[in-house]
Amino acid sequence: MKVGTLIIISTISLVSISLLIPSVLAITSFSEEFEKTVKSDIQILTINALDKVDRLMNARIIDIQFLTSDFNLNLVGDHNSIKEKIDYLRDYEIQSQMYTSIAIYDVNGFKIADTRNLKIGSNESNELFFIEAIQGKIYHDNIPIESKSLGISIIHFSGPMYDENGNIVGVLVLNFSLSKIHDILGSDVIYSKPVEVHLISNEGLIIYSSHPHKGILTEVTELTTFQHFFQSTNMQISVFELTDEGEKALFSAVKQSGFQQYEGDDWILIFDIPSAVLFEERDKEVSIFMLVAGIILFMAITASFLIARKISNPIKELEREMKKVSKGDYEINVVLGGGTEIESMSKSFESMVISIKKGQKQIQNQIKELTKIDEQKDEFAAMVSHELKTPIVPIQLYTEMLLKGILGSLDDKQTKALHSIHTNIESLNALVDDVLDVTKLELGRLALDKKQVDIKNLLTESTESLKIFTAETKIVIELDLNTSGKIFCDPKRIKQILANLIKNSVDFVPKDSGLIKVTVEKNPKSFVFTITDNGPGIPVENQEYLFQKFYKIDTSPTRKHGGTGLGLTICQGLVESHGGKIWLDKEYTQGTCFKFTIPVVKS
């Protein structure tokens, strides 16, 4: 796969992820909206259901008002006998189908008539329904009462009975069966979901509950929560989400507000629906969305991760191998697959490294060869010097013996010839030494034997050995011994430098008035040696080539000055191997002036 393709895939992944964000926001708002709607639907249902209860209660109040009113001649006065009155009430009871029985009490609380003929003559003057009604009020129980005689829970509705003159002569009691309320709340298909309905009194007793285990007129703690809530606020309706029996549930509660004649008894109607059921639809949609989003996210992340790895791993590997190469390890191992550009890059890198390896091997071989050649050169120089010096020994010894007369006396011509031989042998010796030095300097094989030496001693010893060259002349070698201290150098080589420079001067200054000065100054960084003479100086055109090998100013066959032409080259090499510099001071006009430096080494 190409890197481009990989980038496209990761871009798509990125876009997918970013699209998820508005989708999540949308689903959240949908979810909230859904919840709001569901809650308000439930609230309306609860209000409607309670309204039905209120209307039912209102109708019972209207019943008792109607039956006890002074224009209801069926019951007022003595137009009708008790029997006729009961017959009338029995008809009324049958018509309305709301009451288990209707009873009439006298002013003393004795039951004098009953539509069911139950407990006639019993005294119920202590009952609230009697006490309230005998005082002329329309009364009803605000909590159901369990009727012992009927064996069911009922609500008493009572009112006073009058004679023609408007005097209270008794009490009329309608026994309203609680089952009528149960019929309203239970028979209704309240909601398309399984809903539990509870009606509780203002004292927290259950008036009705669809829950089979919650008995009538028992107290249920969890439901009294609502009762406490409504008692502490002025609210009439409320929606709670509570955890009921380990399950989250939505509770919609409405407090009675009454209807027309019925003022309400602060009863509370509660709908209890498990949240899971209520929000099943929404939860299903949300979870489908979440699943899809999760899959997209997972795929995007996985794709990104794989792509990142696909790109970064080979790059990392390549980098590691590149580091190896940069450290000089050419044994690289780039194993790649996948066909990306990185792979072809790695292949190019590999072949590059192979080329470098080849090139390096060639260079190494060349270096080896060159080193070998250098060694051969070195060996050759050593061999030549040995082989040249060996025959010189007897020549020199015999020449000297002849000159000293050990081998008999010589005439002037013979002596002169031997002198010439002797001088040339010495030149030859010097040449052999110089060639060997130059070779070693060029190959960098000249070992310096450095030590701390006294600068004054060094200068004195240097010029002492040169006295033989000026012995037969009036040339003066002047030493400036004002600088003292120690210099870190190879004294033999410094002496050689000074000797070469001084011998050059000796060759050029006038034999009768030659003056060669050697001075040393010490500055913070180096010792500066200056060698001046009062000779003819070096012509400008020759100055440039002074330090070249075998360079001689006078190359004519008739030249006056000897030397190998290696002296200055050797001087330069020796000064430089000490870390110093040598040069001709071109501004000096009274002769020749060479300067060289030897660094001060802090030990």
Place this chain on the structure above:
Amino acid sequence: MNILIIDDNKDITDAISLFAESQGYSCIVSNDGMEGCNLAKKENFDLILLDIAMPEFSGFNVLDTLKKDSNFDMKKIVVITASNLDKLTTEKIELLGISKLVKKPISLDLLDDIFSQFS
């Protein structure tokens, strides 16, 4: 004074012995390392002039052999060489306890100095 000269080059030994005898010293010459070494051990010389670069049995071999003989006085030896010995080799030779190491070419003055030092 008895001098032993060991050098494979006959011209050199001839020249040195000629000069030594002219100065009144008695000289024995050997042009072979092994032979010179045996002579050095056998007879009591006052001075031995020894070359280094010799075929088969070199000056190093001579020095090593003589050094092993605890009765032999290494101070009697003066090494004369045409080889350009490096610092290490020079130090190694000097550590064997020889009198001195001189480089070829040699002059009569140098030989004279050496002779007078040992006589």
